[in-house]
Amino acid sequence: ILNVEQSPQSLHVQEGDSTNFTCSFPSSNFYALHWYRWETAKSPEALFVMTLNGDEKKKGRISATLNTKEGYSYLYIKGSQPEDSATYLCAGTSGTYKYIFGTGTRLKVLA
């Protein structure tokens, strides 16, 4: 069973700033890493699924990288906007149906 940790727990940035946060997981028994964005009163929305070491995914101003050897993934947001305010969750899986979620990073973008 994976233990997934995220940092920081929360952060506030100014509109236009770029930011990043971290998801850490045990590198052994790793299969896939998922990122979700969860806005208040909405359902968590899937952003990325990554499986290969060195994977880099991009969706608009948001991108993510994966290092399976050292057990971490970074999520980057370029030029943050108020609509990026949400909780960002990562989940690790080890080849089974169990998705182990971190506690999330709560992002607030100030206009």
Next chain:
Amino acid sequence: GAGVSQSPSNKVTEKGKDVELRCDPISGHTALYWYRQSLGQGLEFLIYFQGNSAPDKSGLPSDRFSAERTGGSVSTLTIQRTQQEDSAVYLCASSWGTQTSGNTIYFGEGSWLTVV
């Protein structure tokens, strides 16, 4: 078709009462999950259904919690004799299958439960 649908959206109940939370997964999805998030905690796995297989109930926190899935589709999570620590958002999710955990799971908007 439509996304994962959950009801009720919000529920306030008195301590000791029973509650039922309903989940209607995406049509055709064989896998269904229940998670919950309590204040300050991460998403906690509760139960997993896959087709007609026996569910994985290993995440249910106590015997006051039960869940069923009828006809391989709609699922109901029941909490008996609710306690204040049951207050949380209960999220249902579904996906196509389980052969790899690279599948995306799709969440509903959650049922926000408050026990007073």
